[in-house]
Amino acid sequence: MNTYKLRPYTGEPIELVAATTEPEPVAEPRPVARWAHIHAPDARIASVGKQRWRGARREVKVFLANPNALFGLAFLAAVALAALLAPVFYPGDPMEMVSRPFLWPGQNGAYPLGTDSMGRDVLAGILHGARVSLLVGIAATLLGLGAGITIGALAGYFGGLVDDLLVKLVEIFQTIPSFVLLVVLVAIAQPTTTTVTIAIALVSWPTVARLTRAEFRAIHEKDYVLAARSLGFGHARIIFREILPNALPPLIVTSSVMVASAILMESALSFMGLGDPNQVSWGSMIGSGRDVIRTAWYLTALPGLAIVFTVLALNLIGDGLNDALNPRFAEER
Numbered sequence: 001m002n003t004y005k006l007r008p009y010t011g012e013p014i015e016l017v018a019a020t021t022e023p024e025p026v027a028e029p030r031p032v033a034r035w036a037h038i039h040a041p042d043a044r045i046a047s048v049g050k051q052r053w054r055g056a057r058r059e060v061k062v063f064l065a066n067p068n069a070l071f072g073l074a075f076l077a078a079v080a081l082a083a084l085l086a087p088v089f090y091p092g093d094p095m096e097m098v099s100r101p102f103l104w105p106g107q108n109g110a111y112p113l114g115t116d117s118m119g120r121d122v123l124a125g126i127l128h129g130a131r132v133s134l135l136v137g138i139a140a141t142l143l144g145l146g147a148g149i150t151i152g153a154l155a156g157y158f159g160g161l162v163d164d165l166l167v168k169l170v171e172i173f174q175t176i177p178s179f180v181l182l183v184v185l186v187a188i189a190q191p192t193t194t195t196v197t198i199a200i201a202l203v204s205w206p207t208v209a210r211l212t213r214a215e216f217r218a219i220h221e222k223d224y225v226l227a228a229r230s231l232g233f234g235h236a237r238i239i240f241r242e243i244l245p246n247a248l249p250p251l252i253v254t255s256s257v258m259v260a261s262a263i264l265m266e267s268a269l270s271f272m273g274l275g276d277p278n279q280v281s282w283g284s285m286i287g288s289g290r291d292v293i294r295t296a297w298y299l300t301a302l303p304g305l306a307i308v309f310t311v312l313a314l315n316l317i318g319d320g321l322n323d324a325l326n327p328r329f330a331e332e333r
Contacts (some may be wrong), residue, residue: 062324069320072313079130079310086127094128094280095120102296116285116299117292125280126306132281133310136197137262141255143201148208149251153239155209156216167213170206178203182265186274193276196269200262211254215247249325256318260311267307282307 063069086094097119098111105114105122113122155166173181185199219225220243228242269275270283271290282303289299 072316152212
């Protein structure tokens with residue numbers, strides 16, 4: 001750097017003279033060391049994906065190690081396969097009269113489970129009824145999950161006035177008994193499979209909404225959510241990419257129970273004569289056989305057993321999912 005020297009005072013104005021010095025050599029910049037944690041699991045998206053995949057594989061192993069869950073899954077797969085192949089085995093109308101009435105199971109090889117009071121094949125009715133029961137159960141569950149997750153996510157994420165209004169809406173639906181509301185909705189509208197499905201979804205979504213709201217309120221103050229906000233991510237990305245994936249495990253467990261509840265509700269409606277009259281279902285078969293339950297008890301027992309084992313299989317699957325996805329059980333393992 002430049003320095004200045006003063007001449008001796010001689011009565012003349014003093015001038016500052018710059019001393020000539022050689023410039024110092026400029027030091028070369030030191031090489032910046034690379035970040036030592038660049039290969040950490042949370043530093044690269046690919047590594048995060050691998051981490052999640054490993055967690056998913058562990059949960060699948062835990063689920064498959066549960067014998068009760070495997071039994072439920074196998075039975076439900078058999079019911080679904082029978083429902084899919086029902087038009088192949090019995091291509092005609094299952095409500096068509098094919099033989100004389102009240103053939104008992106095993107009495108005629110052409111009708112392994114016998115015939116009902118109208119001469120209709122019981123086995124054909126059970127297989128085709130599985131299609132209606134599973135269709136209504138799965139479709140109503142998907143609609144209920146969609147509405148419940150949307151409302152619960154908005155209430156739990158935004159809070160404040162939005163939370164208050166949506167919670168009041170949920171409470172209004174929960175003050176009315178679910179089955180009473182279901183009967184009223186189906187009785188007002190024309191009883192079809194679509195109407196029954198929508199009505200079951202309307203009485204099922206409040207439970208999902210409350211569960212989703214609780215999960216969102218517990219997660220929305222986590223560190224990774226605050227980090228996403230600080231990075232300027234929008235509300236939609238934070239809800240669907242950061243919070244919702246971490247809130248899914250209890251919702252997945254609840255969905256299996258919702259399918260079982262939807263099948264029971266559809267069977268109860270069909271038993272009361274509020275089902276689709278153009279479709280055969282397990283509930284309608286039980287309802288048509290209750291008048292002759294003393295003389296032909298198999299007409300109610302066989303479709304009733306189909307409902308019992310299907311609902312039991314769904315509950316076993318739900319228990320297995322709870323064991324695999326519950327974080328408290330994961331820590332114990």
